[in-house]
Amino acid sequence: MSAPIGVFDSGYGGLTILKELKQQLPQYDYIYLGDNARAPYGPRSFESVYEYTLEAVQWFFDQGCELVILACNTASAKALRNIQQLDLPNLAPDKRVLGVIRPSSEVLGNYSNSKQVGIMGTTGTVQSESYIIEMAKFFPEVKVFQQACPMWVPLIENGEYDKAGADYFVKSYLDQLFSQSKDIDTILLACTHYPLLAAKIASYLPKGVKLVSQGDIVATSLSQYLDNHPEMANKCSQKASLQFYTTDNAQTFEKQASAFFGQKVEAKHTDLA
Numbered sequence: 001m002s003a004p005i006g007v008f009d010s011g012y013g014g015l016t017i018l019k020e021l022k023q024q025l026p027q028y029d030y031i032y033l034g035d036n037a038r039a040p041y042g043p044r045s046f047e048s049v050y051e052y053t054l055e056a057v058q059w060f061f062d063q064g065c066e067l068v069i070l071a072c073n074t075a076s077a078k079a080l081r082n083i084q085q086l087d088l089p090n091l092a093p094d095k096r097v098l099g100v101i102r103p104s105s106e107v108l109g110n111y112s113n114s115k116q117v118g119i120m121g122t123t124g125t126v127q128s129e130s131y132i133i134e135m136a137k138f139f140p141e142v143k144v145f146q147q148a149c150p151m152w153v154p155l156i157e158n159g160e161y162d163k164a165g166a167d168y169f170v171k172s173y174l175d176q177l178f179s180q181s182k183d184i185d186t187i188l189l190a191c192t193h194y195p196l197l198a199a200k201i202a203s204y205l206p207k208g209v210k211l212v213s214q215g216d217i218v219a220t221s222l223s224q225y226l227d228n229h230p231e232m233a234n235k236c237s238q239k240a241s242l243q244f245y246t247t248d249n250a251q252t253f254e255k256q257a258s259a260f261f262g263q264k265v266e267a268k269h270t271d272l273a
Helices: 014-024 046-062 073-078 080-091 101-111 123-128 130-138 152-157 165-178 194-203 215-228 230-235 250-261
Strands: 005-009 030-034 067-070 096-098 116-121 143-148 186-189 210-212 242-246 267-269
Touching: 005 014, 005 046, 014 030, 014 067, 014 215, 014 250, 030 046, 046 067, 046 073, 046 080, 046 123, 073 080, 073 101, 073 123, 080 096, 101 116, 101 130, 101 186, 101 210, 101 215, 116 123, 116 130, 116 165, 123 130, 123 143, 130 143, 143 165, 152 165, 152 194, 165 194, 186 194, 194 210, 215 230, 242 250, 250 267
Parallel strands: 005 030, 005 067, 030 242, 067 096, 116 143, 116 186, 186 210, 242 267
Antiparallel strands: none
16 A cells, blocks of 8 residues: 655645655655645744644545655644644544654754854744744754745745846845844755745855755655654655645646756645645
């Protein structure tokens, strides 16, 4: 029986995570779901994000998934803890749902010499203060500065990330971040969409500031998780298959997805609610 690893995002951003998962762990089966019909999640309430994410998790379980990765910082920030603590024990006690915030927080402090890091994310991720909470557990000596970037996801999802119009919003949010501290030497792109803006962001960064994306971090963390939990690794099927689903128009998804995933994809439509 097929038991793919589920990878979830509100839109396309999780494809940047899936790309790295496929690179580091190519043997596993993966099924991707983008809730494009209800994206973006960033400005939505905690209640809505939790409700939508739980629906997606149940959908993955219905597809046979034993392990689901919330490859979305907003869903990880607003829904993961409740799903892990309140829902899984009743819904599926032997299945697992993991996020992207904890793996990133476990290593981010290692990149910084000044012990001052910046988090650039959606409004929802920033408001949750999840990174401040998690970073304090692993790197209590590191100061965390946050900047919400509400225009970045719409720019990216509308294919404007490499156009001149994006420059204003890239520079504006970076200026706001560095106005909080000039000593920030490491910035985490705390939204899986943001790697598409990485080249533009890098061009406006002060010399020596490191820009960190999450794909490689999350893939390395999952690899370690599966090594440490062979009982879960053995449950996940390994035929190197890939499936893509969207809650919106499949043809539109296919056109946009290649920019995030790096290759052509074939998608199917599905309804969650």
